[in-house]
Amino acid sequence: MTAPRVVLGVSGGIAAYKACELLRRFTESGHQVQVVPTAAALHFVGEATWAALSGRPAATETWERVHEVPHVRIGQQADLVVVAPATADLLAKAAHGLADDLLTNTLLTARCPVVFAPAMHTEMWEHPATQENVATLRRRGAIVIEPAVGRLTGVDTGKGRLPDPAEIFAACRRVLARGSLTQDLAGRHVVVSAGGTREPLDPVRFLGNRSSGKQGYALAATAAARGARVTLVAANTALPDPAGVDVVRVGTALQLRDAVLKAAAEADAVVMAAAVADFRPAEYATGKIKKVDGVEPAPIVLVRNPDILAEISADRARPGQLVVGFAAETDDVLANGRAKLARKGCDLLVVNEVGDGKAFGQDTNSAVLLGADGSEVHIADGPKEVLADAIWDQVAARPADPADRSAG
Ligand SMILES: Cc1cc2nc3c(=O)[nH]c(=O)nc-3n(C[C@H](O)[C@H](O)[C@H](O)COP(=O)(O)O)c2cc1C
Numbered sequence: 328m329t330a331p332r333v334v335l336g337v338s339g340g341i342a343a344y345k346a347c348e349l350l351r352r353f354t355e356s357g358h359q360v361q362v363v364p365t366a367a368a369l370h371f372v373g374e375a376t377w378a379a380l381s382g383r384p385a386a387t388e389t390w391e392r393v394h395e396v397p398h399v400r401i402g403q404q405a406d407l408v409v410v411a412p413a414t415a416d417l418l419a420k421a422a423h424g425l426a427d428d429l430l431t432n433t434l435l436t437a438r439c440p441v442v443f444a445p446a447m448h449t450e451m452w453e454h455p456a457t458q459e460n461v462a463t464l465r466r467r468g469a470i471v472i473e474p475a476v477g478r479l480t481g482v483d484t485g486k487g488r489l490p491d492p493a494e495i496f497a498a499c500r501r502v503l504a505r506g507s508l509t510q511d512l513a514g515r516h517v518v519v520s521a522g523g524t525r526e527p528l529d530p531v532r533f534l535g536n537r538s539s540g541k542q543g544y545a546l547a548a549t550a551a552a553r554g555a556r557v558t559l560v561a562a563n564t565a566l567p568d569p570a571g572v573d574v575v576r577v578g579t580a581l582q583l584r585d586a587v588l589k590a591a592a593e594a595d596a597v598v599m600a601a602a603v604a605d606f607r608p609a610e611y612a613t614g615k616i617k618k619v620d621g622v623e624p625a626p627i628v629l630v631r632n633p634d635i636l637a638e639i640s641a642d643r644a645r646p647g648q649l650v651v652g653f654a655a656e657t658d659d660v661l662a663n664g665r666a667k668l669a670r671k672g673c674d675l676l677v678v679n680e681v682g683d684g685k686a687f688g689q690d691t692n693s694a695v696l697l698g699a700d701g702s703e704v705h706i707a708d709g710p711k712e713v714l715a716d717a718i719w720d721q722v723a724a725r726p727a728d729p730a731d732r733s734a735g
Pocket of ligand 1: 339
């Protein structure tokens, strides 16, 4: 299989340096990348950096190597064009079909999917001109990733920050795998839990688990990319907030339960990807438990935590609400998964094998999606976004309106 050909357009924003990390992610995962920086982008990161990181000269001039017709060829030959960062200026030119440099010519000649990752000050992002340009580009089928909220150039903070390069890369990989990104979850509100709960023993110690939150974050990011309103209930993760997602941070299983039940009250689907502790210490020591010479430590007495998945499955906050659970199993994976599906009463159970370097903390995952309707879909080992998309495919296949579902 030939390596996918990616054009990385870089326009003149302060976040241009972050495109270097995006470029590395593409090249290290076997993509052929042609970088096309604008003249303004070269004020921020020089041509030598792009050439060294991509392994080929950066394409900067419409009027160089004219016999190769670069203003047409680069776009025609691409499997994907991604512009990161996309300035307000670049979005305006793209929306209006201007072609006064190599990158804007490339955007007009590309017939492959195009992804824009805008980055600019909040005022520029919120300006009606920029918003209308973004709407125009989206209407024509381009994927415009929502900017993140956070620190901007200088002392300012707000919406307009370039999404994390890992997130842009994940979105591009999904586009390459699926050909496009549909907005099939538009109008739906979904709740995703992610990470692993920690049950405190004393102010410095806790009982925890190895969940990194990557699968839940992939679910949140892919749902947002498919148009859903997303609430992510995140337990003890060290991952950047996915762009366009409301993040509620929690620590313990009881806090996670409260946050999920609150968000689920108006949700169309709830996906419980977090690793929630089954037990918590019966007592919390308000001071650090001390080691005393010659005295054996007291045993830790555990009590059960509520079973959140069973609870939300049995008592749906809205008619027709879909509930998806996860089962991390180390052996008899499918048999245990089927038993758990029956016990919990959810609509779909994502069964994955964990341990021995599988799933926890990894970027890839394989799973079987067991449906309460008897369906069984096997997802081969691959990026966590691919599994996330397969889960959303199942959710999207069921009409948001329960009346439609029962009629069908
Ligand atoms: C220090 C500095 C930082 C800038 N950062 C941004 C930015 O983050 N986003 C943006 O839209 N424009 C930013 N600009 C303005 C653009 O560089 C300017 O609009 C330029 O014409 C963009 O050209 P291009 O779209 O062809 O790359 C910045 C300018 C300067 C001097």
